[in-house]
Amino acid sequence: MSGFAGWVREATEPSAAAGKPEALEGIRVIEFCPGHFGGMVAASVLAEFGAETVKVEPPGGDPLRLVAPEEIRVAGTGLPFLSEARNRRFVTLDVDDSAGRDVFRRLALSSDVIVTTESPERMEAMGCDYPSLREERPGIVYLSLSTYGAFGPDASRPVRDSDILCQALSGAPYIVGEPEGVPPRPHEAPTRLGNWHGAFVQGLWGAYGVLAALHFRAETGKGQAVDLSGAEALMMFADYNITWMHTGGKARERVGNFDPAVFPYTYIRCRDGYTFIAAYNDEAFDSLMHIIGRPELSRDPRFSTPKNRVVLENERALLEIIEEWSGDRTADEILVAVEAYTSKRGGPGAAVVTGRVNRPLETLGEENWRERGCFVRSADPVYGELLLAAPPWKMSGTPARWKSGCRPPGSDNRDVYLEILGMTEEEYRLLAEAGTF
């Protein structure tokens, strides 16, 4: 490993993160997002950077714990919840009860950040909406996540926020998948991103909004409300939808694995599955045609300019030509061929890019990710050993890190209510007996 790579490795080695300071040390986050994955993501991101994070669940546990694809549960909790329940403390609280609402308000007023997915009306009825909390704690940052946002003509639509609603509204599925034939086959439809990408990006933009607000607070002392629609969060990733409509009157439509702006930029069949191939600027396209042994095609009028290459029928023709070459090669052989050629060419001609379309187990089988600490195996007396994605950021000064995994509902009640809220043993016992938590 060269000098610089060696330096970065030593400076950012994830296994050495534990002894280093944390970026958000001293920031307390209260997560009140029953049944909601995006809220968990927002809180997780802040917690991975070191915020002290407390998740408030209803007594008995968060409804999201019940969500269990293929009915797989570990000690009663499904895998989606387990995958995101990191770096936080778990308290239970019955907020439908007046004593519980009082405890929640005390908790909220002890914190720097509130993350909630409950409706403004419900938070208002609890006395914990933003305007009433800021009366007593003007520096509070209050993130509220929903499908449509807290204002605007559709804000009051009665939906329970979910990944699929946010994806649908975002414009993402509209441009993912195959166009409709006549008659359309079942898969010729706007296609859902297979993971909860809508909810994940909602949480990520939420965390970003909170960090921007905390930056402003550090400069001015002022807190604020942050309103985030999950649909709009993913919408910001929908390329040039609006600028193309505005300048050309055109909307993006589905073109399967083709692309209206860059080609080749697609998945190609190879001997062991599929791999990605891109070479869309003229110099890179010329490189690719050399690699596949068809240099004359750089001058073929169908392919000789970026504009001609993105005509859909030319994309189809080119895909066929490339697959004649790739069909009897493995993804790894294709990578070797690309690197052998591009390592001799600098500049735009080197922009031939490839990478195997991995199944998850294939990703897990690649030593690179293990070496870079991308996965953690958590171990817990209740939930056993779990394979989880680690925080993706490697940082030299204040690395993000995985610290702890899921715990049962209410595991941290005593610590949080006695230490943070300063409850007496007597008060704690009475509330526990009354079923407040």
Place this chain on the structure above:
Amino acid sequence: MTRSRRSTLPSDPGSFRAFAGRAFDPAAIPGKPEALAGIRVLEVATRIFGPATADYLGLFGAEVIKVEMPPRGDLMRYVAPEGFFWKEVSPAFLPLNRNKLHVGLDLHPVEGKELFLRLAERSDVVVENLRAGTMDAWGVGYLQLRERNPRIVYAANSGFGQWGRYSAGRASYDATAQAVSGFSAVTGFPDQPPMKAGFWVGDYTAALMSATAILAALAARRKSGEGQMIDLSQAEAMIRTLDWTWPYAGLTGKDRARNGNVDPSYPPSGIYRCRDGFVSVSARDEDEMIPLAHAVGATDPEEASIATPERVGAFCASRRVDEVVRISEGAGFSAAPVRGGRDHYHDPHLRARGTVCSVDDPLYGRVDEYGPAPKLSESPGRVKWSAKPVGWHNERVFGGLLGMTAGEMEALAGKKVIGKWADLPGARPPIGSAP
């Protein structure tokens, strides 16, 4: 376990909504302060991953100086849908480069490196997305920069990270990350090939993660006084988003299946075909499942299992999208239309929220864009101006910020250390507007 309910508590109707309408009013944004005012960002990046990272910082008030190699600049300038340029700029370049100052600066000659180092002395953040180690090899990497400015936060965005067996020389685009992470393998239909998302999701997702880490590093700097290096791989960013894929693989030793348009965590929630388009139907728990089952024809309303994907599919197929949404609102399950760019452009809700916004640009006139998603009540994000030709702000940055004279700039331009746009669509100003 307790289940959350729809509006279980009495409320004073609308007082928060009224507050929100005032506090987030897009018309009031120009008079409000910006969250990241005073933060200066240097961008040395092409295409999407790096430029989007800097764009997200710029939307919230950071001053972004986009350093481009003259005269062609960022190769994203030439990525144009169907080859279409508007006023000599690509509509695909615009949304990635709002609120930036564009300088043309070649980092290869010694004078170019020195200018860059002088800019870095006056900056808080560097964002780059060159192949791993390139900036270091050029003498303008993190180790050289921190000698001149120990407070610098340096985000190195790449495909596979700055170290490790895949890092050396290997290039990456959005779809590399989609492919190698396992994201594409879980997207699409079980009897069809893996589906590449038709938008550059592997870039934007990682860009947002990079921008998030930059804000965390700035928070850390407030306490320590020191900057740091951030190494972010876009493949690793996508790996992090795959929710239960990994614990499932760990426990079962199996690959999670592609599940088409039904969410395997909340069946039958999914996307369904209607007479006139597509709709998403969502039922998170029994409180929504029972009304859904009833709506799609269950005779026993307690029999939630009758809301199979087939039943919901048949129910939607004979109805219009707006009918399904209306029925959901009355019945107590959730539904929303599948929308595209044309719908967004004309959507009064998105316009009222500033999520689709218009900017009055001095060079291009009115440009409509997606505005920032998070709405901040006190220090909101905003689009102030659109992308510009290569080197458009050379005088402002080299003259105004570094204090160079016109003569000095002319000499450097003569040596091609600094420069402006090539005479090409994508790089140059609108015809007839050039100064």
